[in-house]
Amino acid sequence: TSETGPKGRFDAVINAMGNQHTPLYPEVEGRDAFAGDSWHSTLWNHDVDLTGKRVVVVGSAAAAVQIVPEVAKLAGHLTVLQRSPNWIMPRRRKVYSDAQRRRFRRFPWLIGATRAVQGLMMGQVAHAVTLGHKRMDQFESMVKKYINDTVEDPELRAALIPDSRYGCKRGLVSDDFYPALNRDNVDLVPQGLARVTPGGVVTSDGREIAADVIIYCTGYRILDYDRITVTGREGRSLADTMGADQRSHKGICVPGFPNYFFAVGPNGLVLNVSYFITLERNVETIVGLLREVRDAGAHSLEVKQQAFDDYNAWMDQRFSKFSWGNTSCSSYYINASGHAPFLFPGTFKEYRKLHQAIGLDEFNVA
Structure with missing residues (x-):
């Protein structure tokens, strides 16, 4: 629903509102x-x-x-x-x-x-x-x-x-x-x-x-997800889901919100390349997943909780290697819970490899 009232129905939504606004x-x-x-x-x-x-x-x-x-x-x-x-x-x-x-x-x-x-x-x-x-x-x-x-x-x-x-x-x-x-x-x-x-x-x-x-x-x-109201499965609020500890699956989605994606979500930016290069990589992945769902004759795509948890546990092990992700650092990179939700803990080469390997086995498809 837009601010002026008209409503629309869409098969998928990509949130491209940015993360510093x-x-x-x-x-x-x-x-x-x-x-x-x-x-x-x-x-x-x-x-x-x-x-x-x-x-x-x-x-x-x-x-x-x-x-x-x-x-x-x-x-x-x-x-x-x-x-x-x-x-x-x-x-x-x-x-x-x-x-x-x-x-x-x-x-x-x-x-x-x-x-x-x-x-x-x-x-x-x-x-x-x-x-x-x-x-x-x-x-x-x-x-x-x-x-x-x-x-x-x-x-x-x-x-x-x-x-x-x-x-x-x-x-x-x-x-x-x-x-x-x-x-x-x-x-x-x-x-x-x-x-x-x-x-x-x-x-x-x-x-x-x-x-x-x-x-x-x-x-x-930073990463304020309460600018618009987003409601997922079972009435779940995106703002409440993110809370004070924003996380995502490979920078593009979270469990509980089928067919809802981020152009740049938590940990969805890579420091050693342009903002736009990472954004383009994210969108390429999203479009590729939607095509796979379409070709499979399905209509719904939602990341599995286990895949989400495993990915974030892997990232948690890497943050302390970097000055911006270490808890000794005081900056907007570190949130109130001590988590660093802004950047991907690695190089663009590593990030691209993760995205190239992404598949429907990480998602619930219906």
């Missing part, structure tokens, strides 16, 4: 009492001119590293609140020349070769987030060198180096975040947000900072 705000006192303008980074207020304003950006992760360099060019003064630092690699953004583009058009295989090289480089990320692997130390050393080469203030340099291992929090890339922190009109405060006042913010160490605008770069609800 709903803005997450800090639960602090006074947020609604702020007298100036404020918004979440994903709900940008384009009606507010930031020129000459006192701006506070709350957060220093993925959204902030994109927003801060641009806001710094406009604001009279910009303060960045950093609760904890992140590992930020240089992006090394490259602009392809007209001559290179002509070569790509003339020799399409060059595009494939370029992508293959980039894929090999991304493959190193799988090693860089594996505890005990030399690549992790190498990646951390690269970031530290980048900070030392880029950031002028010694105290600021020290504040930007994380205590956690590489990959515990989302690895970031930016060519202009660190340089922006060198600007005279930019301050980085290595403290979290304690409360908001009508005139600004108060940090966790009691510092009061005046602001005309507050921008919350504070992330999203």
